Amino acid sequence: MKIGIPRSLYYYKHPRLWTTFFSQLDQEVVLSPPTNRPILEAAVRYGEDESCLAVKLVFGHIWYLADKCDEIFAPAYYGLEPDRHSCPKFLGVPDISKSIFGPDVRFLRCEVDDGMFEPGMLELGRALSANGRTLQRAVSEALMARKRYKQELHEGYRRQLSSEKAKIVVVGHHYVIHDSYANLSLLAKLEERGMEAITIDSVPFTPIESFLRWDFAFETMAQLEEVLNHDIAGVIVLSNFNCGVDAITVPFVEDKVEQYDIPCMHLILDEHTGEAGLITRVDTFVDTMKMRRVG
Amino acid sequence: MHYLGVDVGSVSVKFALIDEKKNVVDTLYMRNHGVIPTVKKGLADFQAQLSNGAKVSGVGVTGSGAGFSKVLIGADVHKTEILAHAIGTLHFVPKVSVIFEIGGEDSKVIFLRDGIITGFEMNRICSGGAGAFLDSLAGRLDIPISEVGRLALHRENEVNIASRCTVFATTDAIHKLNTGYKLEDVLMGVCNGLVRNYLAMLYRKVSPPPYTFQGATSKNVALKHALEQQLGAEVIVPPHAPCLGAIGAAILALENPPQQTQFKGFELAKFDYHISSFVCPDCENHCEITQIMQSGEPIASNGSRCGKLNF
Numbered sequence: 001m002k003i004g005i006p007r008s009l010y011y012y013k014h015p016r017l018w019t020t021f022f023s024q025l026d027q028e029v030v031l032s033p034p035t036n037r038p039i040l041e042a043a044v045r046y047g048e049d050e051s052c053l054a055v056k057l058v059f060g061h062i063w064y065l066a067d068k069c070d071e072i073f074a075p076a077y078y079g080l081e082p083d084r085h086s087c088p089k090f091l092g093v094p095d096i097s098k099s100i101f102g103p104d105v106r107f108l109r110c111e112v113d114d115g116m117f118e119p120g121m122l123e124l125g126r127a128l129s130a131n132g133r134t135l136q137r138a139v140s141e142a143l144m145a146r147k148r149y150k151q152e153l154h155e156g157y158r159r160q161l162s163s164e165k166a167k168i169v170v171v172g173h174h175y176v177i178h179d180s181y182a183n184l185s186l187l188a189k190l191e192e193r194g195m196e197a198i199t200i201d202s203v204p205f206t207p208i209e210s211f212l213r214w215d216f217a218f219e220t221m222a223q224l225e226e227v228l229n230h231d232i233a234g235v236i237v238l239s240n241f242n243c244g245v246d247a248i249t250v251p252f253v254e255d256k257v258e259q260y261d262i263p264c265m266h267l268i269l270d271e272h273t274g275e276a277g278l279i280t281r282v283d284t285f286v287d288t289m290k291m292r293r294v295g
Numbered sequence: 296m297h298y299l300g301v302d303v304g305s306v307s308v309k310f311a312l313i314d315e316k317k318n319v320v321d322t323l324y325m326r327n328h329g330v331i332p333t334v335k336k337g338l339a340d341f342q343a344q345l346s347n348g349a350k351v352s353g354v355g356v357t358g359s360g361a362g363f364s365k366v367l368i369g370a371d372v373h374k375t376e377i378l379a380h381a382i383g384t385l386h387f388v389p390k391v392s393v394i395f396e397i398g399g400e401d402s403k404v405i406f407l408r409d410g411i412i413t414g415f416e417m418n419r420i421c422s423g424g425a426g427a428f429l430d431s432l433a434g435r436l437d438i439p440i441s442e443v444g445r446l447a448l449h450r451e452n453e454v455n456i457a458s459r460c461t462v463f464a465t466t467d468a469i470h471k472l473n474t475g476y477k478l479e480d481v482l483m484g485v486c487n488g489l490v491r492n493y494l495a496m497l498y499r500k501v502s503p504p505p506y507t508f509q510g511a512t513s514k515n516v517a518l519k520h521a522l523e524q525q526l527g528a529e530v531i532v533p534p535h536a537p538c539l540g541a542i543g544a545a546i547l548a549l550e551n552p553p554q555q556t557q558f559k560g561f562e563l564a565k566f567d568y569h570i571s572s573f574v575c576p577d578c579e580n581h582c583e584i585t586q587i588m589q590s591g592e593p594i595a596s597n598g599s600r601c602g603k604l605n606f
Contacts, residue, residue: 037580181580181600263414276359277401281417284377288412 001128003108004069006061007032009054009090010077012174013201016145018073021121024138025130030069032061035181039064044271046100052240053182053271054175055089062097062105071108072097075120078113080215087214087245117143157202161230165196166289169227171253172238173216173246174201176269183238183269184278193286195233203227217249224256233289234263236282241270263288297349299558300545301334301368302379302538303360306399306427307511308333310341311541312349313549317386321345322538324511330360331570334367335563342561353551354558355379355544359400366587366595367568369559372548376540377415381405383543384507387533392502395493395522395530397512399427402493406502416496426512428461432468432485436478447482447517454480458488483517490521506530511537566590575604 003022005011011018011031022029032039035057042063047056065072074094077086094109108127110120118139125135160167168190170177177183177199190197203223212218235257239246250266257264265285267278297320302309308330310323323341327333342349356370357379365373380403384394394405402425406414418425433440454476457467464485471481508530512518514537523530535542559566571593572585584604586593599605 036578185600265414276362277417279362280359280375280377284375284412284415287375287378288415291411292413 001071002028002030002069004030004032004062004065004072006058006065006072006074007034008058008061008179009093009175010075012178014146014149016149017117017142018075020145021124021138021142022073024141025125025128025134027128028069030065032064035060035179037181040181040271048096050242051089052242053269054173054179054240054243055087055093056271057175057179057182058093059097059100062101066101066105071106073110074107075110075112078111080112080115081218082114084213084215084218087216087243153202154204157198157204160196160198160202163196165194166233166293167196167198167231168289169198169200169203169224169232169235170238171200171220171224171235173240173243174199176238176240177201182271184273184275186236186238186267186278186282189279189282190236190286193282195286198227198232200224200227212249212252214245214248216245217252220249220253221256224253228257228260228262232260232262233293234265234285236285237264237266239266239268241268263292296352298545298549299349299351299354300379300541300543300548301337301354301356301358301361301364301370302376302540302544303327303330303334303356303358303364304376304399304540305359305401306430307537308337308358308360309538309541310337311535311538311545312341312345312351313542313545315352315549317546317549319535319542320349322535322541324537327360330363331367331568334364335568338368338561338563349561351556351558353548353553353556355546355548357540357544357547362597363587363595367563369557370548371553371557372544372551374544374547377403377405377417378412379540379543379547380509381407381412381543382546383535383539383541384509384533385410386542386546387535387539388505388507388531391505391507391531393504393506395506395508396510397426397489397493397508397518398510399430400425402426402496402510404497408502418493418496426510428464429485429489429512429515429518432465435465438478441514443482444486444515444517444519446479447486448520449479450483451477452480454484456481456484456488458492464488483521486515486517487521487525490518490525494522494525501526504528504530507533509533509536509539513537572598575599 019029039060043056043060046059074097076094077090079085110124121139187197200223203226205222206225208222208225210221254264296315298313300311308325308327312320325337354370355372356365357374357376361373396403402418404416430440433443457463468481513532567590569588575582575584580600582599584598587595596604596606
């Protein structure tokens with residue numbers, strides 16, 4: 001069977017988890033390409049208008065996959081740790097997808113709560129009539145692939161720390177900072193300007209106590225605790241317009257960064273964000289950092 | 296030796312000429328009626344205005360239209376409007392701690408400490424709290440934009456105008472006029488609302504004065520009054536306030552002098568420029584590529600997401 005995986009939301013958190021799982025079950029995986037113009041246009045057409053761009057983009061990617069596979073994988077994430085929560089809009093993705101695309105598009109549903117992937121995987125495996133041993137192996141290979149990906153991110157992070165260039169930490173949801181079409185290639189723009197762009201998802205956690213219950217908020221604060229103790233020239237926070245989780249998180253991030261006396265800039269993106277405005281902000285931020293270093 | 300600064304904004308284009316000691320020789324402010332004719336005419340007018348002539352050793356450009364104008368004029372230095380404004384302001388008010396600048400389509404707040412930019416805010420998704428809104432409202436009410444501030448200070452009653460969105464603000468202003476409020480009252484209400492919306496960017500972190508207020512909107516005495524009232528502090532309108540970005544760009548050119556300037560001269564009229572655009576067919580992104588043609592040859596190209604057609 002051909003299983004479509006939208007390259008959006010949680011795909012960016014653990015790109016190899018679900019692709020490995022389905023491949024191990026001898027399913028053909030069809031991954032949608034990185035966001036491009038037709039996908040963005042479909043996202044705006046199909047997405048409900050109160051969502052942030054990232055949630056709209058899921059529907060763009062599903063639109064792309066609709067006639068290219070038998071079923072589309074649509075997981076609902078509740079939270080990645082006990083007593084923590086993902087964005088509530090993620091819960092709705094499978095049901096909203098069903099209502100948008102109607103009965104002709106079939107979805108493989110799966111639920112992830114408290115960061116437990118096994119229960120959902122076992123259920124999916126049974127639905128795909130996988131035998132017990134193959135299924136067990138698929139689960140452990142998938143979880144291993146996820147772990148290895150994380151290790152690679154951390155290794156990359158350590159390499160970046162030893163770089164001679166000025167280091168900028170880019171804070172944001174993984175699906176915002178790694179979707180280069182939607183974020184107007186922010187990471188590449190920073191690199192073109194001679195900066196070492198460290199994405200927050202590559203930073204290991206320092207254990208912290210926090211009352212923040214959103215996965216993203218909690219993880220980001222734990223990662224800032226680690227990365228801000230290095231020689232960091234600036235922090236750029238990248239948000240999607242309308243993101244409720246960021247509305248809670250960003251003031252805490254800004255406050256934390258301010259305590260270290262590091263310049264911090266908050267960029268908000270939407271589907272109509274002009275590149276000129278983004279470049280003005282990035283250039284000014286880079287100039288500001290240079291002025292501080294020289295001054 | 297002189298240095299030329301050009302600030303190409305969305306509503307206006309500003310020119311400034313400084314000498315090697317950073318003294319301002321002259322400035323020129325023009326409405327932007329399309330970047331190619333405005334820059335051409337501006338340079339010609341500016342040259343006519345400079346009675347003693349100018350020997351230009353370097354050119355700096357800034358503003359939202361700077362990337363484009365850089366090739367048009369032959370500029371040596373291109374910096375963002377925030378940096379240019381900060382540099383221009385520091386020249387006149389070295390101790391400035393916060394710069395308030397309300398432009399046509401964007402508004403900014405720049406924070407400084409000991410002459411170094413420590414942070415900035417720009418209006419984000421919407422340009423609502425910016426000068427072009429006042430301009431269009433004044434046009435609709437058939438009063439010259441230069442009169443708005445003076446009229447507004449003659450208000451008799453306090454009028455509250457919804458300020459979050461200029462579409463609603465316009466509706467609200469027209470409604471208030473139709474319920475019998477005086478024009479002066481409504482104009483002051485609009486200025487107050489615009490400043491309220493503008494200052495909403497600053498949810499925290501305001502250091503003590505000195506503050507400056509600039510951009511062409513700083514000529515509007517009612518806006519200055521509203522800003523001072525809402526900040527509870529005096530704001531300085533520096534000399535050449537509408538042209539500080541251009542002055543800053545000129546200073547940046549002076550401080551980063553080119554070996555040999557790229558400046559094409561004040562007589563740009565002799566060059567034939569036009570714009571051509573096409574859709575790149577190479578992938579599904581179908582980027583719209585814009586090129587500046589000089590005598591039939593592309594001298595600059597923009598709009599390609601993958602970057603291969605940008606130069």
